[in-house]
Amino acid sequence: MHIQLTVNDEFVTVEAPPDITLLDLLRDYLNLTGAKEGCAIGECGACAVIMDGRLVNSCLVLAPQADGSQVVTIEGVRADDGGPNDLQQNFIDYGGVQCGICIPGMIMAGEALLMQNAAPTREQIRLALAGNLCRCTGYQQIVDAIEATAKQRRGKQQ
Ligand code: FES
Ligand code: FES
The missing domain is CATH 1.10.150.120 ([2Fe-2S]-binding domain)
Structure with missing residues (x-):
């Protein structure tokens, strides 16, 4: 299915199966590997991203649930010069x-x-x-x- 979302201020369209998680979408389809898979059951927070202004564990969000959303990952957090904020x-x-x-x-x-x-x-x-x-x-x-x-x-x- 087509999933469209904005990630770190960039609008993206991804063709992906409907049963993958937002974490897998970010890591495997968008090559954004900053969010980590620690537990995959919502216990560790290593996969946390900000979705529509709220902190979510991306291992608990199905990719289709992120359709139309604004997501910020660790790759989108930086100073103006590209270094650490x-x-x-x-x-x-x-x-x-x-x-x-x-x-x-x-x-x-x-x-x-x-x-x-x-x-x-x-x-x-x-x-x-x-x-x-x-x-x-x-x-x-x-x-x-x-x-x-x-x-x-x-x-x-x-
Ligand atoms: S991988 Fe542990 S909360 Fe998502
Ligand atoms: S788990 Fe090693 S720095 Fe937090």
């Missing part, structure tokens, strides 16, 4: 990245939170990351990175 840089600076498997999903969860809440508490950040598992970092540095980004972005708006 402020949140990604803070993940690096605060030591929030180790093996990296969870990081695309963590960044998407962080961006989704900051779109909705410019001044999250540490508790709210932890809650926003509740669906994203990290086996490496202990989460502290990831929370630090998101908190620092929120402060920096608020500072720029003043």
Whole structure:
């Protein structure tokens, strides 16, 4: 079937079977391999993308459900010069990245939170990351990175 959607501001039409997931559509048909398949059952958040402004686990979304939607993947998150954006840089600076498997999903969860809440508490950040598992970092540095980004972005708006 034809599936049409906008991915990272680019309108795409994909011919794909109706029973594949959005994650497979992104990875296997659009070559966007940043979203990872960790568990494939909605438990780990490694496949997280933003769809129509909401954080979703793309392993739980059937590709036809994404027809007509706006999707942002980790490949669509970057600074104007193509390098890491402020949140990604803070993940690096605060030591929030180790093996990296969870990081695309963590960044998407962080961006989704900051779109909705410019001044999250540490508790709210932890809650926003509740669906994203990290086996490496202990989460502290990831929370630090998101908190620092929120402060920096608020500072720029003043
Ligand atoms: S791969 Fe989708 S939540 Fe784990
Ligand atoms: S950095 Fe390894 S799972 Fe999070």
